[in-house]
Structures are given as C-alpha cells and as structure tokens.
Amino acid sequence: MTTTGLYVPGTGPLHRLTAGTKLLALLAVSVVVIVAGDPRVSVGTLAAALAVYPLSGLGLRRAWHVLRVLWPFLLAIGVFQTLFGDLPTAVRLVGQLAALVLLANVVTLTTRVREMLDLFERAARPLRHIGADPDRVALVLALTVRSIPMVAAAWRAAHEGYVARGLSGRPHLLVVPVIVQLLRMAEATGEALVARGIDEPDRPGRR
Known part of the structure; x- marks a missing residue:
C-alpha cells in the first residue's frame, strides 16, 4: 500500500x-x-x-x-x-x-498527495525563519493525514484474518495483529522514503 x-x-x-x-x-x-x-x-x-x-x-x-x-x-x-x-x-x-x-x-x-504536500509546504514556509525545513514539515503532516486510513487498512486486514480463522467473541485478539500490521506499514513507508532519498539515515563518516 x-x-x-x-x-x-x-x-x-x-x-x-x-x-x-x-x-x-x-x-x-x-x-x-x-x-x-x-x-x-x-x-x-x-x-x-x-x-x-x-x-x-x-x-x-x-x-x-x-x-x-x-x-x-x-x-x-x-x-x-x-x-x-x-x-x-x-x-x-x-x-x-x-x-x-x-x-x-x-x-x-x-x-492528490502532491497537492497536499504543496499546501503544507506553503503553510510551513514561515517556519524557515526559525530553522525548520518546510519540506520535512510538509512530509510529516502528509504522513499524519495518511496514518488515519492506514489504521483502517490494518484493522480490516486483521479482522479478515480473525474471521478466516473462525474466531468470534474475543475481539481482544485483534489488538496484536493490528499493531503488527501498522508496524509493517510504517517500515514499508520508511523504506520507500529512504529509497527515494527523502529521509536517508546517517551513515558512518557522513556529515
């Protein structure tokens, strides 16, 4: 996703x-x-x-x-x-x-995500005067908006597995699968950002 x-x-x-x-x-x-x-x-x-x-x-x-x-x-x-x-x-x-x-x-x-990013970036431009990066602020805000449907998707995936296993009457069993789904989505998002050079992690010897 x-x-x-x-x-x-x-x-x-x-x-x-x-x-x-x-x-x-x-x-x-x-x-x-x-x-x-x-x-x-x-x-x-x-x-x-x-x-x-x-x-x-x-x-x-x-x-x-x-x-x-x-x-x-x-x-x-x-x-x-x-x-x-x-x-x-x-x-x-x-x-x-x-x-x-x-x-x-x-x-x-x-x-479109691009429209949302552009809007957030324009709104964040005044923060440049205090040392903030408008591009990163826009990215964080866009990812925050994105997180709401991500939770919904994680819940659906966990619920489908719950039903497929014939489980019922124990909704607490959905908690761990939902958390696992969210962690996987977050990891995939992080990998996509790094692959595009948007949030590249620090490496030894890199300044």
Whole structure:
C-alpha cells in the first residue's frame, strides 16, 4: 500500500476544489458542529457526510468501510455516555465523530498527495525563519493525514484474518495483529522514503 493509493481519480466538484479550500471547509464544519453542541446538528452533519460520497462519485461503499472500522469505538462511546451521562450527549458525540471522520476521509480520497504536500509546504514556509525545513514539515503532516486510513487498512486486514480463522467473541485478539500490521506499514513507508532519498539515515563518516 502506498501513499498515492488513497487518491481516487474523478471529475466531481470536490475533485476540482483545491486542497486548501477543502481543508478550510472541513475546519469550518468541525467548528460549527462542535460549537453547536446539538445532537440534531450532529446527526444532520452525519447524514450530509454520507450524502457527499455518492455525490463525489466515491460511492457509499467507501463510507461503509470507514464506519465498519469505527463502529466498535462509536459503540463504546455511545454506551459509556448513555450509562454515565445522557442519551442526547451520546448521540451528539457519536454523530460528531462519525461525521468528521467521514468528511476527513472524503478530503483524503479527492485530493492528490502532491497537492497536499504543496499546501503544507506553503503553510510551513514561515517556519524557515526559525530553522525548520518546510519540506520535512510538509512530509510529516502528509504522513499524519495518511496514518488515519492506514489504521483502517490494518484493522480490516486483521479482522479478515480473525474471521478466516473462525474466531468470534474475543475481539481482544485483534489488538496484536493490528499493531503488527501498522508496524509493517510504517517500515514499508520508511523504506520507500529512504529509497527515494527523502529521509536517508546517517551513515558512518557522513556529515
């Protein structure tokens, strides 16, 4: 799996928007949903996030893949808040989390990695005055964005193995396989960076 494998080519309205516009829109929606603090707003935003997928040519199947990974966490949050808080709060938190993760995934799927890197690099240019390298800052931010789908992919791979072995009722057995998958992905990413000379390790005698 590569960092460029996330982008889904298309000609929809979201594909035509710039990376900066999409990220600003995502930030604005996040602020509105969180500040509103209303379960109805959260549920409405979740419905809108689901509608964005087919409207962007991505299909609801991709949204389902995200929710399939998230549902254990959403269930845990919902149950905890219902038992120790109240139902409206549980609905609000679950709706907020699901909606914002879905929208963030849409941004990732409709934005080329190069566009994201260029945006982060431009935003990081002022840091050059304090000795930071804008290229490396952009790379770190891009890899951070990339890590979210990586976790989803690791969970899917571990869950498929879990089901294939006929295991059930012991979800804790997924923890170690997920960690192993993430370590393998991180190692593969590091090797790819070194192969391209982006993050070449220090060698003896090298300054």
